[in-house]
Amino acid sequence: xxxxxxxxxxxxxxxxxxxxxxxxxxxxxxxxxxxxxxxxxxxxxxxxxxxxxxxxxxxxxxxxxxxxxxxxxxxxxxxxxxxxxxxxxxxxxxxxxxxxxxxxxxxxxxxxxxxxxxxxxxxxxxxxxxxxxxxxxxxxxxxxxxxxxxxxxxxxxxxxxxxxxxxxxxxxxxxxxxxxxxxxxxxxxxxxxxxxxxxxxxxxxxxxxxxxxxxxxxxxxxxxxxxxxxxxxxxxxxxxxxxxxxxxxxxxxxxxxxxxxxxxxxxxxxxxxxxxxxxxxxxxxxxxxxxxxxxxxxxxxxxxxxxxxxxxxxxxxxxxxxxxxxxxxxxxxxxxxxxxxxxxxxxxxxxxxxxxxxxxxxxxxxxxxxxxxxxxxxxxxxxxxxxxxxxxxxxxxxxxxxxxxxxxxxxxxxxxxxxxxxxxxxxxxxxxxxxxxxxxxxxxxxxxxxxxxxxxxxxxxxxxxxxxxxxxxxxxxxxxxxxxxxxxxxxxxxxxxxxxxxxxxxxxxxxxxxxxxxxxxxxxxxxxxxxxxxxxxxxxxxxxxxxxxxxxxxxxxxxxxxxxxxxxxxxxxxxxxxxxxxxxxxxxxxxxxxxxxxxxxxxxxxxxxxxxxxxxxxxxxxxxxxxxxxxxxxxxxxxxxxxxxxxxxxxxxxxxxxxxxxxxxxxxxxxxxxxxxxxxxxxxxxxxxxxxxxxxxxxxxxxxxxxxxxxxxxxxxxxxxxxxxxxxxxxxxxxxxxxxxxxxxxxxxxxxxxxxxxxxxxxxxxxxxxxxxxxxxxxxxxxxxxxxxxxxxxxxxxxxxxxxxxxxxxxxxxxxxxxxxxxxxxxxxxxxxxxxxxxxxxxxxxxxxxxxxxxxxxxxxxxxxxxxxxxxxxxxxxxxxxxxxxxxxxxxxxxxxxxxxxxxxxxxxxxxxxxxxxxxxxxxxxxxxxxxxxxxxxxxxxxxxxxxxxxxxxxxxxxxxxxxxxxxxxxxxxxxxxxxxxxxxxxxxxxxxxxxxx
Numbered sequence: 001x002x003x004x005x006x007x008x009x010x011x012x013x014x015x016x017x018x019x020x021x022x023x024x025x026x027x028x029x030x031x032x033x034x035x036x037x038x039x040x041x042x043x044x045x046x047x048x049x050x051x052x053x054x055x056x057x058x059x060x061x062x063x064x065x066x067x068x069x070x071x072x073x074x075x076x077x078x079x080x081x082x083x084x085x086x087x088x089x090x091x092x093x094x095x096x097x098x099x100x101x102x103x104x105x106x107x108x109x110x111x112x113x114x115x116x117x118x119x120x121x122x123x124x125x126x127x128x129x130x131x132x133x134x135x136x137x138x139x140x141x142x143x144x145x146x147x148x149x150x151x152x153x154x155x156x157x158x159x160x161x162x163x164x165x166x167x168x169x170x171x172x173x174x175x176x177x178x179x180x181x182x183x184x185x186x187x188x189x190x191x192x193x194x195x196x197x198x199x200x201x202x203x204x205x206x207x208x209x210x211x212x213x214x215x216x217x218x219x220x221x222x223x224x225x226x227x228x229x230x231x232x233x234x235x236x237x238x239x240x241x242x243x244x245x246x247x248x249x250x251x252x253x254x255x256x257x258x259x260x261x262x263x264x265x266x267x268x269x270x271x272x273x274x275x276x277x278x279x280x281x282x283x284x285x286x287x288x289x290x291x292x293x294x295x296x297x298x299x300x301x302x303x304x305x306x307x308x309x310x311x312x313x314x315x316x317x318x319x320x321x322x323x324x325x326x327x328x329x330x331x332x333x334x335x336x337x338x339x340x341x342x343x344x345x346x347x348x349x350x351x352x353x354x355x356x357x358x359x360x361x362x363x364x365x366x367x368x369x370x371x372x373x374x375x376x377x378x379x380x381x382x383x384x385x386x387x388x389x390x391x392x393x394x395x396x397x398x399x400x401x402x403x404x405x406x407x408x409x410x411x412x413x414x415x416x417x418x419x420x421x422x423x424x425x426x427x428x429x430x431x432x433x434x435x436x437x438x439x440x441x442x443x444x445x446x447x448x449x450x451x452x453x454x455x456x457x458x459x460x461x462x463x464x465x466x467x468x469x470x471x472x473x474x475x476x477x478x479x480x481x482x483x484x485x486x487x488x489x490x491x492x493x494x495x496x497x498x499x500x501x502x503x504x505x506x507x508x509x510x511x512x513x514x515x516x517x518x519x520x521x522x523x524x525x526x527x528x529x530x531x532x533x534x535x536x537x538x539x540x541x542x543x544x545x546x547x548x549x550x551x552x553x554x555x556x557x558x559x560x561x562x563x564x565x566x567x568x569x570x571x572x573x574x575x576x577x578x579x580x581x582x583x584x585x586x587x588x589x590x591x592x593x594x595x596x597x598x599x600x601x602x603x604x605x606x607x608x609x610x611x612x613x614x615x616x617x618x619x620x621x622x623x624x625x626x627x628x629x630x631x632x633x634x635x636x637x638x639x640x641x642x643x644x645x646x647x648x649x650x651x652x653x654x655x656x657x658x659x660x661x662x663x664x665x666x667x668x669x670x671x672x673x674x675x676x677x678x679x680x681x682x683x684x685x686x687x688x689x690x691x692x693x694x695x696x697x698x699x700x701x702x703x704x705x706x707x708x709x710x711x712x713x714x715x716x717x718x719x720x721x722x723x724x725x726x727x728x729x730x731x732x733x734x735x736x737x738x739x740x741x742x743x744x745x746x747x748x749x750x751x752x753x754x755x756x757x758x759x760x761x762x763x764x765x766x767x768x769x770x771x772x773x774x775x776x777x778x779x780x781x782x783x784x785x786x787x788x789x790x791x792x793x794x795x796x797x798x799x800x801x802x803x804x805x806x807x808x809x810x811x812x813x814x815x816x817x818x819x820x821x822x823x824x825x826x827x828x829x830x831x832x833x834x835x836x837x838x839x840x841x842x843x844x845x846x847x848x849x850x851x852x853x854x855x856x857x858x859x860x861x862x863x864x865x866x867x868x869x870x871x872x873x874x875x876x877x878x879x880x881x882x883x884x885x886x887x888x889x890x891x892x893x894x895x896x897x898x899x900x901x902x903x904x905x906x907x908x909x910x911x912x913x914x915x916x917x918x919x920x921x922x923x924x925x926x927x928x929x930x931x932x933x934x935x936x937x938x939x940x941x942x943x944x945x946x947x948x949x950x951x952x953x954x955x956x957x958x959x960x961x962x963x964x965x966x967x968x969x970x971x972x973x974x975x976x977x978x979x980x981x982x983x984x985x986x987x988x989x990x991x992x993x994x995x996x997x998x
Contacts, residue, residue: 738777801815
């Protein structure tokens with residue numbers, strides 16, 4: 001069936017506000033500072049500060065490291081800086097880490113510098129990742145700590161956004177140099193080399209080239225701090241293209257402490273010249289500072305190589321081939337090319353020749369199926385990674401190698417560093433994919449990667465006393481070697497992971513799924529594990545992990561994939577490729593090439609889970625679980641733009657939970673669409689929205705059929721304003737909501753499945769919640785660092801908020817009480833929520849003489865309208881007070897913690913009460929102290945009375961259940977299999993009677 005695309009004019013309703021204008025200028029540093037202040041305000045006024053998140057991992061794959069700073073005198077102490085996961089310190093060689101930078105205005109780090117003469121207490125952090133990836137978050141300048149990261153002081157350079165290097169003066173703690181890259185997506189003048197001589201109070205910009213050339217690296221003479229070297233890098237990034245070099249890139253030297261600079265990479269210096277000069281990394285050999293290495297990402301094209309006849313047909317040959325030349329090719333050569341280029345199975349050499357002969361096709365149609373207008377530009381090999389050495393302090397340079405260094409990727413946006421062993425001038429290391437080491441000054445190279453080391457490398461430390469000892473930071477965290485790369489250990493104890501998207505299933509307990517930056521797609525249980533490591537996770541897909549959908553009918557059929565639309569259906573319980581089915585969108589020779597977003601959107605219909613929706617620049621649908629797809633739209637974008645990143649693509653798809661076939665789709669170039677007939681016809685609904693922004697999410701309401709929410713994102717223009725809108729008429733008109741949100745790009749908006757008034761928003765700095773449909777928001781940050789949130793959802797059955805962060809893996813919070821915060825409840829002075837029953841245990845109060853016992857904790861949730869001292873009394877039905885708790889209440893949700901103990905003063909009265917109320921056939925109750933000398937409450941019904949400081953009072957029933965009687969230990973027990981050491985100990989004692997034979 002042919003698909004039609006309806007974009008014709010429809011009757012416009014009067015909007016509640018005029019169409020918003022959009023000026024996609026970069027957000028000023030002042031507005032970003034105000035945004036941070038607003039974030040703090042929404043934290044302070046939040047009713048949800050006591051709702052705690054729990055981290056569930058994963059830890060296995062970690063996240064992107066950007067820098068390491070190691071104590072040379074004691075290498076078991078070091079700091080690790082992550083691109084979007086904050087700053088961490090270890091004092092035990094990576095066995096454990098402590099986070100130190102979780103609550104500042106940004107968690108993105110470009111470089112760190114530690115003064116180990118202060119035992120690592122003085123730390124300088126240059127914020128904003130020094131790479132230029134699609135998720136490289138900007139910083140807001142430089143921070144300083146003098147107490148090991150306990151507190152931080154912001155010391156300027158707010159609008160530099162991305163910092164490449166921080167260098168400390170070896171003897172003057174007030175003198176610091178900073179290499180600033182500047183904005184990632186927009187030109188600005190706050191870039192270059194900066195110097196402070198007063199500890200960061202003031203800064204002088206001492207090296208500046210232009211508003212698109214920033215400083216990426218700095219190095220300092222080991223004995224003469226007046227001599228410094230800096231590398232400048234010209235780059236231009238947009239959502240659709242990256243210019244990775246320019247003629248203003250180069251190496252500079254200062255001989256007066258960084259006050260003035262001279263260009264070293266002049267014609268005749270031996271260094272590359274021209275538009276192809278990209279990112280440059282620097283490394284001085286400390287024992288002889290005349291020796292210095294430079295990594296140059298040379299984007300000039302390599303000389304074309306002669307193709308051997310036996311290599312078959314190539315895309316380059318096909319581009320300008322005439323019909324008669326194609327007809328002379330053998331069918332075998334053509335068919336091999338078709339197989340290699342993933343042509344549909346229906347295409348064959350014979351069929352193509354027949355179509356060419358009849359005029360149905362042109363040779364260019366065959367080329368266009370695989371290639372594109374700028375294919376040669378993208379696919380032509382560049383010179384790539386080149387290493388240059390100087391032995392005269394930078395006056396002259398020579399390339400160290402004759403053959404190309406074939407790093408798999410040499411793109412400056414991600415790689416471009418060089419390291420020299422402090423004890424050997426000929427032992428150097430460089431990396432991209434993989435990590436390469438040379439022991440002859442760069443003439444020859446050896447791969448020192450191993451299977452347990454992630455292949456994308458960003459940071460390295462070489463022990464000055466033992467060059468075989470190295471610490472490596474990469475996209476998978478931190479690795480350590482003591483034998484120069486023959487073996488590596490992986491330090492992955494912390495939950496650091498960069499998630500793009502998450503999903504859940506309906507198993508009990510439910511599982512969480514997610515796609516990670518450069519670390520594939522993983523799944524793990526949501527069940528918390530107390531007194532044990534975080535739950536183990538299972539890999540189900542490689543590449544850069546993208547969006548995930550799970551069939552809730554079997555909780556094992558998964559739809560997911562990796563970048564640029566490479567998606568599959570798989571059975572997660574059947575490892576290997578046997579269960580995988582590639583999702584193929586229909587396209588024939590002569591049809592325009594489909595464009596797929598980095599995160600191609602996929603959506604599984606919950607009305608019929610055989611139906612799969614998928615997006616390229618078109619909308620696709622499968623009715624048979626992905627076996628076949630059909631195109632149900634024309635191009636839903638503005639047509640794309642030429643560049644080295646696909647643009648003009650769908651970014652989000654959603655279907656109304658209220659109505660099958662009510663669909664929404666959004667694009668990266670600012671368009672939003674609705675279809676009311678299952679995708680056959682589409683109507684544009686974005687004319688009244690701000691224009692030319694990335695549509696990060698369209699979310700259909702689960703409560704009202706016509707309601708839809710839209711979040712737009714200006715990150716790729718360095719525009720950090722929050723764009724959030726709601727429509728109650730299928731997108732015909734829009735109302736701006738979330739007007740009190742801080743200046744933080746919005747990645748996701750979701751509606752609560754239980755309470756229609758609640759919205760959840762994930763930004764580049766956390767989670768925000770509205771209890772009034774977006775009129776006002778508050779921050780939800782209990783245990784959640786100020787990390788970028790790329791995705792979130794509420795489990796419809798378990799009432800838990802699952803948050804996928806781009807830096808700190810996945811967090812979960814119980815929002816069942818949040819869902820109850822209706823307007824009427826929030827007007828009450830105090831409110832006590834229903835209490836979960838507790839099963840009594842004779843083990844309460846047991847003492848382990850060899851280990852500290854874990855305290856018993858029972859949370860009593862309640863709501864108060866105002867702050868103050870609140871008293872919670874646990875009483876019998878006859879009013880006997882058994883325990884009293886005093887809690888410092890905050891406005892909103894509160895959780896008082898009780899340990900099941902009874903006040904000793906109430907012992908006699910309580911024992912009398914228990915005997916008066918017991919059954920006649922029961923034995924007399926003797927209330928005796930447990931091993932920890934405490935008295936514990938017994939089974940029965942009680943009440944908890946909550947009284948605020950102003951005298952407002954409420955109460956709730958509390959049930960302490962008697963333990964279930966179990967079968968004889970000689971019989972069959974129905975007890976679940978223990979899963980923790982404590983449960984096994986209890987099982988052995990209570991089921992097997994092991995205590996009797998101790």
